[in-house]
Amino acid sequence: MAIQICPVEDIKPGKAIRVKVGDHAIAIVRTKAGDVRAIDDKCSHGEISLSEGFVDNETIECWAHGAKFSLETGQPLTLPAYEPVAVYETFVEDGVIYLEYDAA
Ligand code: FES
8 A cells, every 4th residue: 555655855865754654653764865765663772763863875873872774675784783674665756755555
């Protein structure tokens, strides 16, 4: 199911927002190159919102203890996180970001 998120220009390159799909928090991220990525908002190391972290090209860094995650795979790239977080497909149509999300 594709869920409409927001106009792409509402998220500046290098920034992220937190959206809720039901009870599930997802970070919608724009890489510094402007591409759109979606990743579980909760850091796998603690109760911290990754959307409040630091976006680099294809990584997001948790502000709490510095774990970096790949925005393409969700894999942790640095300690202290060692569990991946889920990533989701997105697409942009007519300037609007959509998130592919299956509630099942
Ligand atoms: S809570 Fe994210 S690195 Fe510790």
